Amino acid sequence: GAGVSQTPSNKVTEKGKYVELRCDPISGHTALYWYRQSLGQGPEFLIYFQGTGAADDSGLPNDRFFAVRPEGSVSTLKIQRTERGDSAVYLCASSLGTVWAGANVLTFGAGSRLTVL
C-alpha cells in the first residue's frame, strides 16, 4: 500500500480483556516497529522486527504484551489482560531497513487508539 495501515483505528475494551492490533507496513519494507504514545507524551519504543524475527523487544513493558510478524509483512500486537494503564495510541512504523543506521526513514501509521475502561 501507499502508507502504513493500522486497524482498528479505535478500540474500546474492558479491563481484563484481550486485544489485537494490526499493522500493514509499506510493501517492501523489511523493518517494522511498534511504539506507544500516551497523551501528551512522545512515542515510546516497544518492539522492532527485521523480517519475521523480533530483533529488539526491550521496550515491551511486561509479558502481557506480545507481537508477531509471521510472514515478514503484517504484524499483530497482542495485549492480554488489559489494564487501564494500557490506554494509549499504539503506533506502527516501517522502513526499508534498520532505522538505527539513520539512513532509512521511519514511516508511521495513524495509530490505533486503545481505551481500556
Place this chain on the structure above:
Amino acid sequence: QQQVKQSPQSLIVQKGGISIINCAYENTAFDYFPWYQQFPGKGPALLIAIRPDVSEKKEGRFTISFNKSAKQFSLHIMDSQPGDSATYFCAASVSGNTPLVFGKGTRLSVIA
C-alpha cells in the same frame, strides 16, 4: 529516565515569526538526531534530521542547529505559517544499535 529533554512544552508564534524548539541529550553515543512533525489524528512524519558531523542543516524554512559540546540541538522554523501548527518531537539514536528515543513533544500554534 528521560534520554531526550525537549522544551518548551507549548509555543505560540505569530504568523511570519520564528519558532524555536530545543532538545538536550545525555548519551554522547547518540549520532542521529531527527525531528518529527505530528498533526492531530496522524502518525509522526520525519521533518528533517542531522548527524553530529555538521553544526547546521537547512531544508526550506526548517533548520536544525546542533551543538555537540553542549549536547543540544534545536529546530528553527522560519516564516512560521498557520499550517505549521502541529506537535514537534525531537529524537535521537545510536546508529545501528538503539531504537529512536523521542522527546515529550512541543505543541506549536501559529496564529495569524
